[in-house]
Amino acid sequence: MPELSADVPDASVRAAVLDLAAEVEEADGAPPLSDQALALLGSPSVTHVVAFDGSRLVGYGQRDAESAEMVADRASVDAVLDALARPGLRLWSHGRRSRIAPVFADRGYEPVRELHQLRRPLVDLPADSPLPEGVTIRAFVPGIDDEAWLAVNAAAFATHPEQGRWTADDLHARTAESWFDPAGFLLAERGGELLGFHWTKVHSDGIGEVYVLGIAPAAQGLGLGKTLLVRGLRHLADRGSPTVLLYVDGDNPTALRLYEKSGFRSHDIDVQWQLPTN
Structure with missing residues (x-):
């Protein structure tokens, strides 16, 4: 039985969590922790569960409000899940080959949300459409556009359970990452008013990502979603990315149609699980 700790991970523990996550990703085919979970790895604002077998880290879990994520070796999944679990909690599994998804199913958890990963090669991109x-x-x-971006992000994702809750700390944590490139964070504006944005990312393996694409509610109907999408894809192609990925909720048919019309196809899926209430 692994030894459990609820302390905020220090630098050495965080490094061990990243090493374990890399091992699990290699075996299971998908990162077991989201960017959000990684950004909060050393934060006291969330609940941490760390599992050790002797001096070896064998599991990590993070609970943020009513949502949780975890990574563990196969022998420690149940122990980390037991330490995280509480009524109403929603837990993520990442990828179709996730080692924790069968454990959730066996223990009576049911899928309540699907996050689809779509991909397309960065070739044969459509031409840029004229701007309104x-x-x-x-x-x-950075430091100049933060406040305006946070306001538009909150409005564009007002019903989104994670993205719409971003704070200045969340933004600053991402802009401090080694992958952050302001040249790939595109803003559309008119008369000094921010109307929309496309934030791109390049992963360590060179694959690009539509990290966040959002349009202010007042700018809906201008066609900025497709316009910003294509310009961001072209930026990633110019950076040498051969392929681009993105994540979109399964219950967002408007976004799914936009991406499918732009050449994206299903690649993988993340699932959020919850115990039924009755």
């Missing part, structure tokens, strides 16, 4: 009158596109400027 008065609209320009430029790169994000």
Whole structure:
């Protein structure tokens, strides 16, 4: 039985969590922890569960409000899950080959949300469409555009359980990451008003990502979603990314149609699980 700790992970423990996550990703085919969980790895604002077998880290779990994620070797999955579990908790499994998804199913958890990963090769991109009158596109400027971006992000994702809750700390944690490139964070504005954005990311293996694409509610109907999408894809192609991925909720048919019309196809799926209430 592994030894469990609820302390905020220090630097050495965080490094061990990242090593374990890399091992699990290699075996299971998908990262077991999201960017959000990784950004909060050393934060006191969430609940941490760390499992050791002697001096070896064998599991980690993170509970943020009513949502949780975990990574563990196969022998420690149940122990980490037991330490995290509480009524109403929703737990993520990442990828179709996730080692924890069968454990959730065996213990009576049911799927309540699906997050689809779509991909497309960065070839044969459509031509840039004309911008609406008065609209320009430029790169994000850290420290200058933070407040405006947070406001539009909150409005664009008002019903999204994670993205709509981003704070300045969340933004600053991402812009401090080694992968952050302001040139790939595109803002559409008119008359100094931010209308939408496409934040791209390049992974360590060179694969690009549509990290966040959002349009202000007042700018809906201008066609900025497709316009920003294509310009971001072209930026990733110019950076040398051969392929681009993105994540979209299964209950967002409008976004799914936009991406499918733009050449994206299903690649993998993350699932959120919850115990039934009755």
